[in-house]
Amino acid sequence: MVSLKENKKTTNQSTVITNGALGMILFVATEIMFFSGLISAFVVNASDNIGAWPPKWQPRLPVEATAVNTLILFASAITLFFAIRKTKSKTDGNFKTSSNLLKITMLLGGTFVALQGFEWVQLIGAGLTSSSSLFGAFFYTIIGMHGIHALAGVIYLFVISLKIIKSFDSNIKMKMMQTLSIYWFFVVLLWPVLYLLVYVLPSKG
Amino acid sequence: MSAHHEQSFISKYVFSIDHKYIAKQYTVTGMIFAFIGGLFAVAFRTQLAWPGTNIPFIGVLDGMKYNMLVTNHAMIMFFWAGMPILLAGLGNFVIPLMLGADDMAFPKLNMLSYWIFFVSAVLLILSFMAPGGGAAGGWTMYPPLNAQQGVDPDANFLVNLWTGGSLLILAVAVEFASMLLGGINFLVTSLNMRAKGMKLMDVPAVVWMINLATVDFMFSVGPLISGAVMLLFDRIFNTGFYDPARGGDPILFQHLFWFFGHPEVYVVLLPAIGIVAEIVPTFSRKPLFASRWIIIMATASAFIAFIVWAHHQFVAGIDPRMAEFFSITTIIISVPFAFIFFAVIATMFKGQIEVKTPMLWALGFLVFFLVGGVTGIFNGSAGLDMYIHDTYFVIAHFHYTLIPAVFFAGLAALHFWFPKATGRMMNETLGKLHFWITSIGFNMFAFPLFFSGLYGEHRRIFNYSSYQPMMADWIINIRHVATIGAMILAAAQVLLFINIILSATSGEKAGKNPWKCNTLEWVADSPPPHGNFATPPSCYRGPYEYSNPKRSGSDFWPQNEQ
Amino acid sequence: MSFLPEAYSSVAADIYGVFYLIFYIVGIWFVVTLGALFYGVFTSLKKQGGKAQYITGDDWAQSKWIWIPLILVFMCDLLIDVKTANVWTKVEIAEKMPQNDYDVKIVGRQFQWEFTYPGPDGKLFTEDDIQIADGNDGELVLPVGKITKLHLTAADVLHSFFVREFGFKQDVIPGRILTRWVEPIKEGRIELTCAEICGPNHGTMRNWVKVVSQEEFNSFIKNLNSGKKVAMATK
Structure with a gap:
């Protein structure tokens, strides 16, 4: 994740939204367009290959196990939410609690990515690879792209959790956490869409 | 300003975070690539x-080498010349200065985006050194050809990555990541860092247009990157996304490509229109005609740009009903551009026009772009496109849009802001000579192609001797004239090079405001120091108050003067 | 304006008609706009002691000078839209396709065109279909004045079926069969080219279309069915 270091000078206009948050919102918007491209490609191919999506000889995706993993990712959003609330209520003077909550968020995110890696190893062993079928290609591409974003988010969470316990202006700390949360909420909220599309719906057909 | 202390050589000239220096880095890199592409x-x-000429360094062109050159010519001109010059270079230079800001919102991100761009340029150069040479499947990278060419499905992924096609796709994706970071900077800076009192409608047209171009780019590039990722995976991981034999869909890539590809045209066109909208009022000493409506129309066109993409695919086998819809939207998009065009012409009426070099290039843009604009109607019309698609008519058309935009408007901008960037004026005589020779070369090269295109001469053929009608005397003559024109066009750029070197070292000193212009960049010193303004300027009015009768004593009224 | 090739198909004239309509409309606009541009520049050049007029273009009295032309542009656009949609519908929309007399399957392959005719049963896509010759030896033979349905596809990568004198082209896609129709109106031998980049030898992917009389076509089909395909196909 790129660190969005802001121009030191205060902005000229009375701004509705801080530079960092605005920049992150724009970045997330382009990411949404990127995933829209992948999702539309997935949908087009799914409708072209009805009955073979995934093909009969290919292993099924672990819908239930991933449901648990989904809950883990949701939990990370909740801990992040509390970390933000803690800073907003100004009860956490030295940001110690917030930092710890961020570390828990990071661990939950890390668990999500690790479990997914474990799942991939099993699926590859069972014969679902990027070149075994079109469905496999889409699975690894879409879920892998999300996984890279989650991994970047985990690193981002770690960096910020270390930064906010250093002593500097708490307003800047709050802005940093705000910017971070936009990114991580994007990673979390994108997941159920992908889960539904890639795991749940094909398993019904 | 105390915050901007003396910098070391590295931080000033290599890893600079000063937007003006980054702008120069982009512009110079872009110009080098433009020359290579040329x-x-x-x-x-x-x-x-x-045919059969032994070309220095390349040898006699066979089909493969020919395809490689045309593919990379387009790639370089679009992504490593057009975008870095008109979007990144110009945007970085003018946005903070015209808004009265001291720098971009994220200076370090700005530096990072240039160096990511630099990496993409290195990847592009590496793609020529890969076994089998550079990519040769057409700049549109259509699969299945581009998913197969140079790829060995049994080899491991590193072998397939080390091919011209894969490296080029990677280079393009990295380049887009760079432009994306730059775009975030542009939009945040423009929204949050305007001078005190500067309302959105006080923002100069060129900044508006660059931001609209940025929006077009940022919201269209995602699908393309997703399509490019799938194409790259087809090459290196044997995924088969676009392989019909495995259930894949090659047309899908075309949609993802052109969903981006058309807005991309406006990414270079809108800044060009913005440049002209700055220069024409300045040199006519008149307000920009209906400036508010120009912004509205440009915004409208930026949005319509998202619903015209399939006009590149009329004959690609898409649903014919869909084609009819796209034909209508494509022809309708002429309306906002016609408005802007008429308004810029109206700006000149009853003015006091002084044809200095920047104005000359701007007028060149207007005249030649008009040719490109009207011929677009032919291509946009589905019923005719099924004949002229992929002929030289199309080639002539888009060279009449892109060369005026990147070249003529880009050089107008260079001559206009050169005094601000270097503190010295460019040489007028050399500049005008350069203009006329460039114009002659360009028209000699591009105009005859309309005729051979109408006769059905199709693109990307390295030797027409297989085609009897294409070996008629008049068509051969057209090829000769066009080639000589292209050579003149390329040779004329030596004059530009001389002019830049001479003017930058020994040109006449410019002073703060050589063109008597209203916008805020002319308040700063020439060249502006790191941090731009001694005191942050305030803004009291729009940027085009020329010859306002309420202002006595001078025919311009800078935005920062009360 | 004799730059367009001679029309060999019944729709070419319609397609060229779109060209002429746009050419005249756009030509007039081009001349008028360029005239206004040069008039504006040359009448407004800087004069000693001259003063530019302060015209913002914000009120209707001023801006009508561009709004009215703009409405005219819009009307011209609509006219072009209607005309081009008519021609497009005639050539491309499947339901508007006239009843055909013959069928032929055309396959693009790096770097040649292959043609398949129905066998003795007269139906395409059956066991007894006959592919004429190999590679570029066999030419596409079509009867004049009759409607032939073209079943277009590709074997490897994208190609584009382009016969200049027919006035249209169609990309061919591996794994998909697209249908177009053609009614040749003139006998003769014209070039079939590939108009979509398809690899290093894209530039040599040329074949011929031979438009022949009904009698010649009948004997061609007869020869084809009796196995003497080479005789007709190679000249």
Whole structure:
């Protein structure tokens, strides 16, 4: 994740939204367009290959196990939410609690990515690879792209959790956490869409 | 300003975070690539006019080498010349200065985006060194051809990554990541860092247009990157996304490509229109005609740009009903551009026009872009496109849009802001000579192609001797004229090079405001120091108050003066 | 304006008609706009002691000078839209396709065109279909004045079926069969080219279309069915 270091000078206009948050919102918007491209490609191919999506000889995706993993990712959003609330209520003077909550968020995110890696190893062993079928290609591409974003988010969470316990202006700390949360909420909220599309719906057909 | 202390050589000239210096880095890199891309064009045009010529460094062109040159000519001109010059270079230079800001919102991100761009340029150069040479499947990278060419499905992924096609796709994706970070900077800076009192409608047209171009780019590039990722995976991981034999869909890539590809045209066109909208009022000493409506119309066109993409695919086998819809939207998009065009012409009426070099280039843009604009109607019309698609008519058309935009408007901008960037004026005589020779070369090269295109001469053919009608005397003559024109166009750029070197070292000192212009960049010193303004300027009015009768004593009224 | 090739198909004239309509409309606009541009520049050049007029273009009295032309542009656009949609519908929309007399399957392959005719049963896509010759030896033979349905596809990568004198082209896609129709109106031998980049030898992917009289076509089909395909196909 790129660190969005802001121009030191205060902005000229009375701004509705801080530079960092605005920049992150724009970045997330382009990411949404990127995933829209992948999702539309997935949908087009799914409708072209009805009955073979995934093909009969290919292993099924672990819908239930991933449901648990989904809950883990949701939990990370909740801990992040509390970390933000803690800073907003100004009860956490030295940001110690917030930092710890961020570390828990990071661990939950890390668990999500690790479990997914474990799942991939099993699926590859069972014969679902990027070149075994079109469905496999889409699975690894879409879920892998999300996984890279989650991994970047985990690193981002770690960096910020270390930064906010250093002593500097708490307003800047709050802005940093705000910017971070936009990114991580994007990673979390994108997941159920992908889960539904890639795991749940094909398993019904 | 105390915050901007003396910098070391590295932090000033290499990893600079000063937006003006980053702008120069982008512009110079872009110009170098434009020259390389131009030489590619001269090489393959030489093959077309005199087949079998031994071209220095490349040898005699066969089908593969020819395809490689045309593919990379387009890639370079679009992504490593057009965008870095008109979007990144110009945007970085003018946005903070015209808004009265001291720098971009994220200076370090700005530096990072240039160096990511630099990496993409290195990847592009590496793609030529890969076994089998550079990519040769057309700049549109259509699969299945581009998913197969140079790929060995049994080899491991590193072998397939080390091919011209894969490296080019990677280079393009990295380049887009760079432009994306730059775009975030542009939009945040423009929204949050305007001078005190500067309302959105007080923002100069060129900044508006660059931001609209940025929006077009940022919201269209995602699908393309997703399509490019799938294409790259087809090459290196044997995924088969676009392989019909495995259930894949090659047309899908075309949609993802052109969903981006068309807005991308406006990414270079809108800044060009913005440049002209700054220069024409300044040199006519008149307000920009209906400036508010120009912004509204440009915004409208930026949105319509998202619903015209399939006009590149009329004959690609898409649903014919869909084609009819896209034909209508495509022709309708002429309306906002016609408005802007008429308004810029109206700006000149009853003015006091002084044809200095920047104005000359701007007028050149207007005249030649008009040719490109009206011929677009032919291509946009589905019923005719099924004949002229992929012929030289299309080639002539888009060279009449892109060369005026990147070249003429880009050079107008260079001559206009050169005094601000370097503190010295450019040489007028050399500049005008350069303009006329460039115009002659360009028209000699591009105009005859309309006729051979109408006769059905189709693109990307390295040797027309297989085609009897294409070996008629008049068509051969057209090829000769076009090639000589392209050579003149390329050779004329030596004059530009001399002019830049001479003017930058020994040009007349410019002073703060040589063109008597209203916008805020002219308040700063020439060249502006790191941090731009001694005191942050305030803004009291719009940027085009020329010859306002309420202002006595001078025919311009800077935005920062009460 | 004799730059367009001679029309060999019944729709070419319609397609060229779109060209002429746009050419005249756009030509007039081009001349008028360029005239206004040069008039504006040359009448407004800087004069000693001259003063530019302060015209913002914000009120209707001023801006009508561009709004009215703009409405005219819009009307011209609509006219072009209607005309081009008519021609497009005639050529491309499947339901508007006239009843055909013959069928032929055309396959693009790196770097040649292949043609398949129905066998003795007269139906395409059956066991007894006959592919004429190999590679570029066999030419596409079509009867004049009759409607032939073209079943277009590709074997490897994208190609584009382009016969200049027919006035249209169609990309061919591996794994998909697209249908177009053609009614040749003139006998003769014209070039079939590939108009979509398809690899290193894209530039040599040329074949011929031979438009022949009904009698010649009948004997061609007869020869084809009796195995003497080469005789007709190679000249």
